[in-house]
Amino acid sequence: MxxxxxxxxxxxxxxxxxxxxxxxxxxxxxxxxxxxxxxxxxxxxxxxxxxxxxxxxxxxxxxxxxxxxxxxxxxxxxxxxxxxxxxxxxxxRPNLKKGAFTADEERLIIELHAKMGNKWARMAAHFYVWNRNGLDFTLVLPGRTDNEIKNYWNTRIKRRQRAGLPLYPPDLCLQAFQENQQGQNTGGINCGDRGQHDPLQAKSFEIPDVVFDGLKGSSEVLSYVSEFQDIPVSSMLLKRIASTPYYSLPTPTIHYQKRPRESSDVFPDSTGCVQNGFPLYQNDTCAEAASSFGLSFPSDLDPDKTLLSFNVTQGGQSLSNGNSSTSRPAYGPVKLELPSLQYPETDLGTWGTSPPPPLLESVDALIQSSPIGAFESDCSSPRNSGLLDALLHESKYLSGGKKHLSDKSTNSSSISPGDMADCGTLNFCKNDCEDYAELISPLAQSSTSFFNGCISASGSSLDEPPSAETITGSVVKPEPAEADLVQDKEKESKRQMDFTCPDALLVSDWFEQSSGCVKDHGIMTDAIATLLGDNSAADFELIPSTSSPASQEFGFSYCAWNNMPAVCQMSDLP
DNA sequence: AAATACGACAACCGCTCAACT
DNA sequence: TAGTTGAGCGGTTGTCGTATT
Incomplete structure (x- = not known):
């Protein structure tokens, strides 16, 4: 401190x-x-x-x-x-993590931004994110402030735009494309169901991330429970576990009691029981609130160690958690987002005052009827994902001003013109794939491995070209500029791997101060037990919050599984 | 050595929302 | 129910240090 x-x-x-x-x-x-x-x-x-x-x-x-x-x-x-x-x-505030962002944190920010847009506070508050494989989850961004993340991102934007690079790594572009294709094939989303969630949350058919998020107060916990009565939560979890990137399931019907601040545009977090139509166990607000008191993360941990991975099977990959694909359905009014600041140099004139482009669905439309205007018009999707917005923006930017990229694109063969159609939006992905790594065949890389590849042990930042090792199996020596990141990543991975204390999840001393919210504790434990299945109830424990005002407000701040190592997989759950 | 550009960071501002009266 | 207030969030600006020319 x-x-x-x-x-x-x-x-x-x-x-x-x-x-x-x-x-x-x-x-x-x-x-x-x-x-x-x-x-x-x-x-x-x-x-x-x-x-x-x-x-x-x-x-x-x-x-x-x-x-x-x-x-x-x-x-x-x-x-x-x-x-x-x-x-x-x-x-x-105690337990703030200062200093340079690690490669893992960079990746997470990129990924979170792709999902959330400029929701800095929520990024900062992020606790856990389910990894793409659905079997493990990752603890992310502890002790980072929204301001830090925001500054980092803005700096990064400038840097990349100067370099003529896309804001998002090509992997994300490809992933978006692939999932879009898949969405088309499966038709797994009911686009007309606006009452439930934003229909243009194209990926809402995916089982959403399960994160420890926004459980706020007993009443809301109760509401959470009640609101999920029509949803077999345990089955949802199973589905989540079983989900593949292309696992297509309808998003459960979720109702929210109140509109959480700043969250309505994406998903409720402070009310927080649900995210993406899935119960949230991440408590953004709780985490933040708790951290505000120095209670948040394992308070005595080395800040570096608080970047935990629960995935032991994939080395350091879990931190990348590959769940980037999961878009969050928007509930209620959605604030259109995307960040003019992300494209300060981009000609946004064509966007005019119209909403940001729709995302996956619109990409569908785009692919089918290429003119960009096509999806400027009818895009009611206020989906709050930064990625595809960026795709669209950047496609314009790149197609218009970055001639060099399109020049390169003419040599591309890994992504068929048919796949990319005439979609300039995606062309730049292809181009950048070439730029980055001799190109990745979208078919050769499963979505599941998508982020794993990105976040492979190579330690390369998403900000940088993925090493070819993650793609082709050959190792590409990172550029000098990446060397530090690689080392950092390796160290980080070691730390994570070393961080196997079963109590690691238990926030140490501050939990000892826990006083109130017992009822919440019980309620929430029940709720989670419901989610996990009855048999798991005994193994799951919610750690009640401290007596701090904020923690009292939220009821509890953390939860953990008893008898479960901090480094574990979801498959270890009952 | 001076000027300039750039990045990182801190802080402020305006707006919105929720709680309260 | 409307108005007020407190709090939080995202965007923007300003400052400083460092690298480059």
């Missing part, structure tokens, strides 16, 4: 001196009209000093998080509540 504090304020060392200039000479102050707590008091802006940090930490120790507008009153800080909250959340 001390370390975190130290790390959190990298500028503090010079800041006190610097800020004397910065703040004293030309203080960035808010005259108080901007914040509710201002009240005529001059509110300071700009970088925080270590003294202010200390005050804020002291305040939070005493009063806990929340009620940020009272900070000024109680602590004497001349900062608005928002600023305090931000400072705490991004820098002072």
């Amino acid at each position: 001390i370390e975190d504090l130290q790390m959190s304020r990298t500028t503090n060392e010079s800041e006190d001196g610097l800020l004397s200039k910065y703040h004293s000479d030309s203080p960035l102050i808010d005259e108080g009209n901007g914040g509710s707590s201002g009240g005529g008091i001059v509110l300071k802006k700009g970088p925080w000093t270590s003294a202010e940090d200390a005050l804020l930490v002291e305040y939070v120790k005493k009063h806990g998080e929340g009620n940020w507008n009272a900070v000024q009153k109680h602590s004497g800080l001349s900062r608005c509540g928002k600023s305090c909250r931000l400072r705490w959340a991004n820098h002072l």
Whole structure:
């Protein structure tokens, strides 16, 4: 924690001196009209000093998080509540993970962004993600703040756009294409079922990720249970387990009690019992809330070790968790997303004010009737996936301005023109596949291995071309720039593999503080037991939350299977 | 050595939503 | 039911350090 504090304020060392200039000479102050707590008091802006940090930490120790507008009153800080909250959340909060993103984290961010779009907070709050094989899950992004992720992504965007590379690795493009094709073949989605979920969530026929997400409060846990009465959750799990990337199942009917903040566009998380029509065991909000108190992740773990993989069979691959394909059905109003900032250099004129393009379905349409305009028009899909939006944007961008890519594409043979149709959207994938790795035959690479390949032990970042080892079996020496990532990845994998303590999932000391939410505990345990099957009930335990306000709010913050090693597979479950 | 470009990071702003009155 | 307030989120901007020219 001390370390975190130290790390959190990298500028503090010079800041006190610097800020004397910065703040004293030309203080960035808010005259108080901007914040509710201002009240005529001059509110300071700009970088925080270590003294202010200390005050804020002291305040939070005493009063806990929340009620940020009272900070000024109680602590004497001349900062608005928002600023305090931000400072705490991004820098002072215990168990924040600072420093460069690891290759695994990079991959996860890319993948999560492909799925979520610019949902930084949710990415940061991500707890577990089921791997694509449905047999294991991965613990992701602990201690990363939304701001960090956002900054990383924006930086990455700039970098890649400068380099003329797509935002997403070609693997994701191919995957989207493959799944789209599959979706066409299986017809596994009821596109007319808008009442249930966004019909254009083309991949909603897939069994969604099961993640520990948003279980919030007992009432909602109950609602979760009740709302799933018409869904044999255990069978859902089985289906999930049995699911292949092409496993086609209808998404169960889910109803939500209330619209969770910022989540409505994708899926409920804070209410959180369901994701993708599947019960959530990931608690985005809980995780975040808990982490806000330093309770979140195995609090005493080396931050690096908190990047856990539950997959022991695939080496370090699990972290990539290959579930990227899983799109989340949108429930309720969906905020159109995708990030103009992702395409600052892209001519978006053709998008106009129309919604972002639909995704898979639209790609279908695109493939069938290539003109891009075709899917600009009728695209009611506000699907909140960044990937295919990016495909579309980038296809335009690349087809229009990146001539070099299309030039290269003329040599491509691995993806038949028929497959790609005239779809410029996907052509760039092909092109980049060539750029990246002598091209991958989409048929030669199963979706299941899709991400495994991406995230193979080669350790190459998704940001970079997948090593040919993951594709062809031959090893391609990573570029020098990747060397560090590779080493990092190897280290990471070792750490993960070493992290086999059965109690690893049990958040250590902070669980000991657990007090409230017993009923939630029981309810949720039951619910999960239901999900897993009755026999598993005894082996599953929800760890109640701490007494912290936020944790109380959410009921509990974590859950774990008893007697189950932290590194395990879903197949180990009863 | 100076100027410039770039990346990383911190912080602020505006907006939205949920809870409360 | 409408208005207010607190909190959170995503987008944007500003600053600093470093690499490059």
